[in-house]
Amino acid sequence: GQNIDQPTEMTATEGAIVQINCTYQTSGFNGLFWYQQHAGEAPTFLSYNVLDGLEEKGRFSSFLSRSKGYSYLLLKELQMKDSASYLCAVMDSNYQLIWGAGTKLIIKP
């Protein structure tokens, strides 16, 4: 079966760096997405990786290794507003999105 694994919850300190991991087993691969979802709000798109390597976008970076079925989202200079759930999703060979259960990130002052 198809599966996405990510930690349920993580805690980090304001100003620090945190890495949220995502591992996947899917039928084929057409890209990996990260979304951010604040409590009570819509998920919003953060990044898309289809080739191996690191994509940087401001304080956020996303890494992909297709051979290892692994990705991470790196958040630098953490701010209180980064407290949210982070959703990892993989598009399989049928262009279906397979979702992880999300990682709730708690930022402490």
Next chain:
Amino acid sequence: ETGVTQTPRHLVMGMTNKKSLKCEQHLGHNAMYWYKQSAKKPLELMFVYSLEERVENNSVPSRFSPECPNSSHLFLHLHTLQPEDSALYLCASSQGARSGANVLTFGAGSRLTVL
């Protein structure tokens, strides 16, 4: 108004009621989706409507009935629901349904409670 708008934001209904959730997108997208989000579970795709196809998740009970009158509007009709159907129902849209970099734009969701 821009983006994806869902109404109502909150809905409480009894098991014998009939209600509908509404979604509207102002992005010119060609695909619309209904997702179910339950606590600590992955997003569950319920239905997809696009120019290319209509896709239904076969595990979705028949008490959920979608309607897509045009590319900008999507409804989810609800009848004789069960308490386990209580969840956040998210609508989303995208340019197309079958492309790699298919970024979804989500609405804020309709929080459904079934008593």
